[in-house]
Amino acid sequence: MTDAQPHVFGPLDFQLVLLRRMADHQPELVDDARRELGVSIAEMREANRRWQAMTRSPRSRGAAARYRSVLGEPETVAPRKVGDLECEARLWPVPLWPTLRFEVLAGPDGTVWNEWLVRAPGEPGPALQTAADLRPWSCTVDEAARAFPPARPMEGSAPTRWQLELTVPGGEKRVAEFSWGLLQRLLG
Incomplete structure (x- = not known):
């Protein structure tokens, strides 16, 4: 046995x-x-x-160690600057979404600042020109913010959720809701 x-x-x-x-x-x-x-x-x-x-768990590893134990070694590790702060961007492939990567931003002490899905380096992002292009799972937070400026970050309704107020063509303000950095729905 x-x-x-x-x-x-x-x-x-x-x-x-x-x-x-x-x-x-x-x-x-x-x-x-x-x-x-x-x-x-x-x-x-x-x-x-x-x-x-x-x-x-009270015996839980830190978030950075937890991601490494679950996902293995990152595919890419690169320095990143966020405003005046320097951090490290760690990216892992996500087979379900081959053109995306799971990104963990860690500060100099290893503390995880952010964790979400982003477009893989070198992968073209979607063509986002109208509100109709904002379909579920079509884009990441960063892609939506760049496509529809000015964009204003807002607090999400739960952990791992973000909201972004976007300005769509014609000047109308709309709120996009994201989970783990991937668009889920456009409100309003």
């Missing part, structure tokens, strides 16, 4: 965590993605439960 090996939380599980938060706004897209990954709703919920337990 052999002992069953414990399930190691890895990149597939992490993608399920991303999807779990997105399911609040885009359940059909999440169901399609979940099926593409070959997992059940119960498996997605279990991955999210395990992630939450890892992040809230």
Whole structure:
């Protein structure tokens, strides 16, 4: 008789965590993605439960170490300047979204400042010209902000959510809502 090996939380599980938060706004897209990954709703919920337990455990590693243990070594590590502050951008591939990367910005002491999906270096972003181009999962926070200035960051409705007030052609202000940095919906 052999002992069953414990399930190691890895990149597939992490993608399920991303999807779990997105399911609040885009359940059909999440169901399609979940099926593409070959997992059940119960498996997605279990991955999210395990992630939450890892992040809230009193013995939890810091966020930077947690991402490295779950996702492996970053594909890219590069210095980045945010205003006057210097940090390190760590990027990992996300197979579900091959043209995106999961980016973790870490300060000089290793503290994670931000974590979200961004366009992979060298990948062309979407053509965003009208509000109709802002479809779910079509763009990242940065891409929307550049396409529809002036853009004003706003507080999101939950952790890992961001809102951005955009100025669409004609001068109308609209609010775009993002989860893990990926557009979920355009409000108003």
